[in-house]
Amino acid sequence: MGNQKKSVIVTVWVTAVAGLAWLLSGAIRGWLLGHPTRLPGQFVALLFPETLARRTWQSVEPWPALLALASVVTMMAITAFFVWVIVTRSEHRSPGQRLGFLSLWMGVVLAAFSTAAFTSLGYIVATWPPARVAALLDGIEPLLFAAGYWGIIWGWIPAWVGSRLTRSAESSHKHKPATKRSTELVLLLSAGVLAVALMAAFPAAHRSTEEARAMSEPSPPPVQTPEPVVYGSPEVSHAFQPPGKNWCEGDEVAISWQEPEGATGHRGMRFELTNTGTGPCLLESYPDIAFDNVDGWAMDVLVVHGGSFMTDDPGVSAVTVLPGQGAQAFLGWNAMAAAGDMRTGTMLVAPYPGTLRHSSPVDLDIIDGGAVSLTAWAPIKEESAAIKNTRPKP
Numbered sequence: 264m265g266n267q268k269k270s271v272i273v274t275v276w277v278t279a280v281a282g283l284a285w286l287l288s289g290a291i292r293g294w295l296l297g298h299p300t301r302l303p304g305q306f307v308a309l310l311f312p313e314t315l316a317r318r319t320w321q322s323v324e325p326w327p328a329l330l331a332l333a334s335v336v337t338m339m340a341i342t343a344f345f346v347w348v349i350v351t352r353s354e355h356r357s358p359g360q361r362l363g364f365l366s367l368w369m370g371v372v373l374a375a376f377s378t379a380a381f382t383s384l385g386y387i388v389a390t391w392p393p394a395r396v397a398a399l400l401d402g403i404e405p406l407l408f409a410a411g412y413w414g415i416i417w418g419w420i421p422a423w424v425g426s427r428l429t430r431s432a433e434s435s436h437k438h439k440p441a442t443k444r445s446t447e448l449v450l451l452l453s454a455g456v457l458a459v460a461l462m463a464a465f466p467a468a469h470r471s472t473e474e475a476r477a478m479s480e481p482s483p484p485p486v487q488t489p490e491p492v493v494y495g496s497p498e499v500s501h502a503f504q505p506p507g508k509n510w511c512e513g514d515e516v517a518i519s520w521q522e523p524e525g526a527t528g529h530r531g532m533r534f535e536l537t538n539t540g541t542g543p544c545l546l547e548s549y550p551d552i553a554f555d556n557v558d559g560w561a562m563d564v565l566v567v568h569g570g571s572f573m574t575d576d577p578g579v580s581a582v583t584v585l586p587g588q589g590a591q592a593f594l595g596w597n598a599m600a601a602a603g604d605m606r607t608g609t610m611l612v613a614p615y616p617g618t619l620r621h622s623s624p625v626d627l628d629i630i631d632g633g634a635v636s637l638t639a640w641a642p643i644k645e646e647s648a649a650i651k652n653t654r655p656k657p
Contacts, residue, residue: 386465614640
């Protein structure tokens with residue numbers, strides 16, 4: 264057998280057996296870990312190292328088969344290069360020397376390690392940029408160690424086949440040294456091209472998998488924004504004034520108010536209480552008053568008992584209100600800059616704090632944080648004397 268033919272046979276056999284062993288180890292491991300078996304995971308990892316990375320089987324079809332094929336072909340190409348170099352270099356040894364089993368074994372180990380390195384680089388490119396720098400090497404170390412371990416427990420098989428073929432050829436043929444630089448270069452270029460293709464396959468598989476997952480996952484239903492719960496002023500004030508004997512209750516009266524009047528930046532407003540009961544009742548307090556803005560929210564308005572620029576406070580006195588008759592009180596305030604603020608949209612008035620309030624829509628330039636003046640209940644006077652004469656005539 265000629266030296267060139269012998270080198271080709273050894274290279275082909277070692278490459279084929281190494282590729283088959285690489286495929287079997289990764290495929291058997293992936294199948295056993297992906298299906299329920301009685302074999303412990305540690306035992307599977309011990310016998311079948313991770314030659315085909317776990318992410319290979321997590322990709323969408325047809326990428327698991329394509330990535331496995333790319334890994335095996337790259338492994339075989341790199342193995343062919345290393346074995347060819349070892350075999351052709353050994354042709355210069357003396358006639359009594361043989362091609363060493365350990366040399367071929369080391370070539371297979373280097374090929375496995377190189378394939379794992381290119382696979383790791385492909386994963387780095389696929390997941391770039393990493394979420395954190397420390398995670399950049401998380402998937403590299405296990406693959407490299409698995410490749411080295413595979414070279415120890417599986418790599419001896421193709422090396423043994425190659426060494427047996429070498430011995431058989433040397434026993435019946437005379438050694439003729441030869442160098443095959445051109446073949447060596449072709450194998451190196453082929454291995455390089457396949458390694459680059461392997462690296463490029465992983466980003467493509469990663470993109471396809473992410474797109475498939477995005478399409479398969481149902482879009483979350485639109486979040487229903489609940490309507491906000493509006494907290495307006497209560498129908499009965501939390502503040503409580505102990506009522507006197509026969510005081511007018513909120514459910515026995517009617518309360519109405521007029522449009523506000525203004526003068527030189529001041530406001531005044533009159534409201535009137537009418538006894539709707541069957542007997543007389545007594546008023547001897549300041550009215551209870553509260554405000555809600557146009558959206559219905561309770562407003563924080565400071566209520567000061569007393570008069571204002573446009574109102575006079577007669578003070579608290581006993582006012583008897585006969586059925587069908589009434590009493591009056593006045594609200595005064597300074598004009599407030601309501602631009603950009605919520606105006607008052609509802610006013611609530613009760614005969615005294617602690618009884619039922621009467622409410623009605625209004626449009627007042629009273630805003631949150633403002634202050635108003637409130638007079639005590641008084642008998643109804645002539646309209647001309649209801650508000651100070653400083654107010655403009657309506």
